[in-house]
Amino acid sequence: MxxxxxxxxxxxxxxxxxxxxxxxxxxxxxxxxxxxxxxxxxxxxxxxxxxxxxxxCAAQPETVKKVSDIVKKQLALPDDSVVTGESKFAALGADSLDTVEIVMGLEEEFGISVEEESAQSIATVQDAADLIEKLIENKSA
Incomplete structure (x- = not known):
């Protein structure tokens, strides 16, 4: 109460x-x-x-780090590029095709399936990390 x-x-x-x-x-x-x-x-x-x-709930730092690494790899960003939870895909140079490829990479890495509607709501690394943890939690429930 x-x-x-x-x-x-x-x-x-x-x-x-x-x-x-x-x-x-x-x-x-x-x-x-x-x-x-x-x-x-x-x-x-x-x-x-x-x-x-x-x-x-905000995603765990480890999840944000994994997502950041995948985003760097998919966008072929230099190793010294700073990608944080607040980083917007568009600001990192991602177009809609890049975003689809990022989502595919996340699905493969985390063993999840992201619905198209949910994928369209992802604009930042934090958005992606939060969605991943939500999907993992739902999957294990």
Whole structure:
């Protein structure tokens, strides 16, 4: 059961912090920053809805690194190129065909199948890593 006091909300094994816009006893309105930590793992993206919230987990650093390496290879980028989670495929020089090839490389590396609709929503390395971990989790469930 959640309780709201001041600027924090806590639940069993979950700690949430809300900055700005919290009105006591009236819910949460227009928070600019929301952070959530569960057992030391930080979840940067939380979507708030009346009477509930949804957490979107960021991919593990190892997954982001593997995706970055695959992107570098598929785009034939120099070894010293910096590719991070925030790197956009288009900014790295990828066109739509390159993006399809990147997705194919990710499917092969991680043993997953990415639906065309999902593939079209991938714009950054982080997007790809998050999708991969979601697909792996769904596959094992």
């Amino acid at each position: 959640a309780s709201i006091t001041g600027t924090s909300m806590s639940m069993t094994a979950i700690s949430c912090s809300f900055k700005q816009g919290l009105a006591p006893c009236s819910g949460i309105s227009n928070p600019n920053s929301v952070s959530l930590s569960i057992k030391g793992r930080r979840f940067p993206s939380i979507t708030l809805h009346p009477n509930r919230f949804q957490v979107a």
